[in-house]
Every structure is written in structure tokens, then in C-alpha cells.
Amino acid sequence: MTGRDRADFAEFVAARSPALQRAAYLMVGDVSLAQDLVQEALTKTYVAWPRLRDKGSADAYTRKAITTTAISWFRRRSWNGERATGTTPDTPVPGHADRVADSDELWRALESLPPRQRAAIVLRYYEDLSEAQTAEAMGCAVGTVKSQVAAGLAKLRDRLGDEPGLLPAPELVVTR
């Protein structure tokens, strides 16, 4: 790899790491695991860098590496030693207790989802990806994304209730 490639890669890492780490954290629920995931995914991106033509494809490549590895690593929630604590991080959001309680409850509900449903919801509603982009990141068909999102939202709804505005309405869970 040329020095120019390395410089471009370093720039990409600096620019994109915070966002990638946040998405990884939402997928796996553990800070150190999310950091490891991003470190490993960016290493894979570095290896692939010469054949990635622009930052857009590098971003998609890294996101896919994070997502598929997260699903693989977190397939079962019975980590021994590496298990996420399941505790809610400090949430220094100014505001009232109800809001914090909502946040805690949502976090626990997200954590209870199977890894593929959780990844699909993070990619669709945190990353704002289309169903096709989500399918690409998860390495699956668009139909699988639809079913994983629908199943995930149904579980969240079961757990959190039907409070208006809390979750995307069923009619909005559509292809775009």
C-alpha cells in the first residue's frame, strides 16, 4: 500500500470512527466490545482499501464488517468473561426522570432483541439506511430485513407498549 493510501485511510479512520463506534455500541451494548468490533472492522477495511474506490464504499464496507461480525460475535448472549454487563451507561441527558426511565427501558428492550433484529433496527432507525442498504450491510435479502425489522419492532412494542411516537408506526415500516 502506498503512503498516499495510508494517509487516506488514516483520514477515513479519524473522520468515521466515532460514528462507527456509536453504531457498533448500539448493536452489541458493550463499550469495549464495540471498540474491538470497530478496530477489527477497520483493519479489514485497511486490507481492502486499495480496491475501495471512494469513501462511500469504504464506509459501506466497514459497516458491513461491523454488522456481520457483531451478529456473529453476539449470536448468543451468554458471553463468559467477555459478556456485556447489561448495565445502562451514564446518561447525562438534562431533563426529567421520565425521560431517563424511558431511555433505560428502551435500552433494556433493545438488549433483549436477537442480534439480527437489533442490528436491523439500528441500521434502519439510527443509521437511517434504506432497506436495500441495510440488506447490504447485513449480507442478506431485503425481505429478510423487512421481517427482522418487523419482528424487532413487534417485540419492542410488546415490551414498551403502544405509546404514540415511541416506535415507528407499522404503516411506516415500508420499503424506501
Add this chain to the structure above:
Amino acid sequence: MTEKLKTLMHEQAEAVQFEAPNLDAMIRTGDRTLRRRRSVALVGGVAAAAVALVAGGALLPGGDRPDGQGAESTASPAPVTWVTGSTLHVGADRSVDLGPAVRSYVRTAEGYVLADHDGTVWSWQDGRAREVGRVDRRSPHLVSDDETGLASWIDTSAPSPRVVVLDQQDGTSTDFAVDEAAVPAHLVTIDDGAVYLFDGRGLVSVRLSTGGVTAVTASPQLGSRVIDVEDGTFASVTGTGSVVGAEPGDGVPLEGAYGQVGTLSPGGRYFSSEGDEQAVFDTATGARVTLDLDQRFATGYEWLDESTLAVLAADRPATGATAQLLTCTVPDGACSVVEDDLGSFAELEGHFALPTGEYAG
């Protein structure tokens, strides 16, 4: 409509402070991976050439420069190899004496790891065999990751069996205990820095960098059905046949694949089910890939790269017809013969091995 789901996810994620990724480590590890990938294409050629030079240069492969630089190419698949007795054959025209008579062996990016008939495990690199451990001589099962220098086996010589993992890159080995309270332990594979092991806990992965153990399957029964793992893709056998997907025991059904043995290509895109008839599948669709083979017996046993499969074939092996080794590319199915006269299966019995980590019988 402002969805709280989205807002709360942003709040949760932004409340956390992350350490900056280690760029130097990425570049170091990435460069090492690139070097290993290049060396995969050369591993047989350079290793054989090194020994050939020791032996007087008679085995220098055509086209390879003695300095080992002539054949470097990222495009070439790994060479087809096989062993008869103690002789490692690399393609049709190169061979080297490994020293011990081989009962089973595997390939890594750095060399070969083999088990002899006494159950001694040897690491073969740079023209030399070095004793590195013990394995059950009746079932000398070895696994490896051919993108790295990692190979592993279960040492049953100690009072409590232990998994041993050798890294041929630096010659170090680590070991850890298995749970054999309920079932005998069995190594499935090494993939992406983790050893996949089936034992009394079910299918677990042990991450070599941390020692962290992850239960991959919820039940031991499901764990016993996993055939291979590549890049987070699982090949499993179910009651209705083989499936490949992101979850053990689930995924795209592979029609006509029922065997307990098979191998995923390095990226998991293709799966070769080992049996009497060749059966290669595109794991994204489940579609069967037809290989251009006439032999009645044919089985793909090793991926030489993402799209090149090594195949053992014979026409009417029960009648004593000679066996061949071929390479076939997917998805076009084109095949070419590497060795057309291995001898009959009866002649090969007891002193023939392919790099599958199993005793061929």
C-alpha cells in the same frame, strides 16, 4: 413524527466516550494479513523450493526464482497438495520428504502441520519438521486457518484433554481445557481468530486474543450439527439436509446435501459437501454449481481460494480405477487435472493423506 426510538438511540450512543481506534495496530495487522495472503499462493512453492535448495536444487519449480520472488502473485490459488507416506506432493511436479510418515495434515499460510502414525504432531516450515505436540493417534484430527499460521488439535495424552493452538508465524502455542464430562470434545475449525470447539458446553468459540469463551449454540445437540464456519457463516446439517446461514442450524437449504462433512470457501460464498458425488452450492441462493466432471466419484475437499476447489475423483473406484486430483473453479465449473494417476484407492489405503486434517484410512 419524531420517534423516541431514534432519539433515545442517539442519546444512548452519544453518552458514551470511546477510545480512539489504534491506527498503528490496524496497519501492522493489515500489512501482516496482506503479506500472508500473498504467501498463501507461494506456501507450497517456496517451501518446496527451500528444501529443494537444501537437496541440491533438483526440485526447483520452473518459473520460481531461487530468491522466491518470481512467482509472487495475489491472483494465484494455493497449490494442490497431497501426501503419500512421508512425501508431500505440491502440484504434479514438486515433492519433498517431510520426515515423519503422515497420517493427517493441514495447511496454514506459513507451512504445514502434520500428525504421524504414533500421534506425534509436527510443524513443518522452511524445510524442517519440528515436534510440537501429541494427538490421539487413532483419530489424528487437526484444524487450521489457512489465512494465518494457526493450527490446532486436542492433546489427549494428558490426564485431562486440552486444546492446543500453534501459531506457525512465531512458533508459539497456547492451550486450554475442554469439557468432556458429557461428550468427547471435537474441534470444528479456526476462523477469524477464534477456535470453534464442540464439547460438553455445546459449540463454543474461544477467541485467541483474549481467551474469551462464547457459547455459539444454545444446545449441545445443535452444536453437534455445525460442519464448518467461515467469516460468521455457518454450515450445518439438519434433519432435512444441510443449510448455510448466519445462525447454526438455520439458513439457506442446500438441496441434495446431507453429509456430515463439507467445507465453506474462505469468504463463505460457496460450500462443498463431501460425499460420493460432487455437490457444490452457492450459499447465497442455495443453487447447485455444476462442475465439469465425468467421474462417478468426486468430492471437493479443500478451497484453494474463494473460487477454486480441489477435488478428488475416480471413475468406478470399487473396480480399482485410478484416482485423480483436479482443481475446479466456480461458478463456471471448469476443471483441470493436476494429478491423473494417484493409484487406486486400495493402493493408497493407509499411506495417503489430503490436507483435511483427517486420517483418510
